Structure formats: structure tokens, C-alpha cells
Amino acid sequence: MGISSKLLNEGERVLVSMRQHPKALFPAIFALIVLLAVGVAVQVLVDVAAVTLVVWILVALAICWWTLRPVLLWATAVHAVTDRRIITRWGIVTxxxxxxxxxRVSDISIEINLIDRPFGCGTLIITNASTDGNVHLHDIPRVEQTKLLIHNLVNDLPESAPRLDDGA
Incomplete structure (x- = not known):
């Protein structure tokens, strides 16, 4: 799922479109494994069919909440950098x-922790000049190249264009 062309202004071009690195799904996969292990353990250890049925219903609900929901959120989230702005969209129902x-971008920084390094991803932190403060985009693939792209775009803006961080 990329950025819809309906979201772009006339003449605006998408330079990079991405979603979070699949590493973001590791907690959901771990939850799935643990929940299935609990269900199987109860089925093997408990001989009461009603208890087993209740446990499997609870496991199914927990899988929906801790596995299916994060996967759907990951699948519907998209980040894009255009030649004019940075766009983020996410959500399942809303x-x-x-x-x-x-x-409005006044600063761009990155955080790459020990777990992010082998996967080549990290957190992109964008400080804008409005009252929103920092925007954290987690598990961005190729975060250093994305930071460099945004930095170059911000620095290549025409000097006649007013920037909030220049006091205009």
C-alpha cells in the first residue's frame, strides 16, 4: 500500500514511499508463539473439554488483539517523502x-539501537517549527539514507521560500 495519488498536490512527486521494517512485527510473532503454546499446553494437560474450549476462545481473542491487530496496523501504515512534504498515514478502521x-522541518535526527543495526532500520526524528514538536517514525528502513534525502530536500528549498526556522 503506497501513498494514493489523490493525496498529492498538482506537480508533487513521491520520492520515497515506505512502511515500517518487518522487524516491527517481532513482538506480534512472539505473542503468537506464546499464546499458541499456552493453548496447546492447556489442551494436553487438562482433560476437561469445557476448560479447553474456554482457553482456546481466550487464546483466539488474545491472538486477535496482540497479533492480528499489530499486523494490520503495520500493513496499513505508510510513510512517504515527496518533494514538498513528509506524509504519514496509518489506521485500520479510522x-x-x-x-x-x-x-517547517527545522531538524532531522536518527536513533539506531543495537537491535536496529543488523536490520538497517531505525527511528527518524523530525522536529518541525510548529507547535507539534518532534515526530518519531519508528523502524524506518534505510533510515540514514532517508535522513540524508530529507536533509538535502530541506537545504535545496529556494531561498525565496519563507522558512519558519529562519525567523520568517
Whole structure:
């Protein structure tokens, strides 16, 4: 799922479209394994069919909440960098979004922890000049290249264009 062309202004181009690195699904996969292990353990150890049925119903509900929901959120979330702004969209039933015009970006930083390094992903932290403060985009693939792209776009804005961080 990429950014819909309906979201773009006339003449605006998508330079990078991405979703979170699949590493973000590790907790959901771990929850699935633990929940299935609990269900199987109860089925093997308990001879009462009603108890086993109740446990499997609870396991199914827990799988929906701790596995299916995070996977759907991951699948519906998308981040894009255009030549004018940074776009984020996410949500299963209710779609949410955040757009940051490049003119409002005052600082870009990254965080790459020990677990992120082998996967080549990290957190992109964008500080904008409005009252929103920092926007954290977690588990961004190729985070260093994305930071460099945004940095180059912000620095290549025409000087005649007003920027909030320049006091205009």
C-alpha cells in the first residue's frame, strides 16, 4: 500500500514511499508463539473439554488483539517523502495522518539501537517549527539514507521560500 495519488498536490512527486521494517512485527510473532503454546499446553494437560474450549476462545481473542491487530496496523501504515512534504498515514478502521511541509522541518535526527543495526532500520526524528514538536517514525528502513534525502530536500528549498526556522 503506497501513498494514493489523490493525496498529492498538482506537480508533487513521491520520492520515497515506505512502511515500517518487518522487524516491527517481532513482538506480534512472539505473542503468537506464546499464546499458541499456552493453548496447546492447556489442551494436553487438562482433560476437561469445557476448560479447553474456554482457553482456546481466550487464546483466539488474545491472538486477535496482540497479533492480528499489530499486523494490520503495520500493513496499513505508510510513510512517504515527496518533494514538498513528509506524509504519514496509518489506521485500520479510522485512518489517521500527519503531513509536515518541508519548509517547517527545522531538524532531522536518527536513533539506531543495537537491535536496529543488523536490520538497517531505525527511528527518524523530525522536529518541525510548529507547535507539534518532534515526530518519531519508528523502524524506518534505510533510515540514514532517508535522513540524508530529507536533509538535502530541506537545504535545496529556494531561498525565496519563507522558512519558519529562519525567523520568517
Amino acid at each position: 485512518r489517521r495522518g500527519h503531513d509536515i511541509p518541508l519548509r
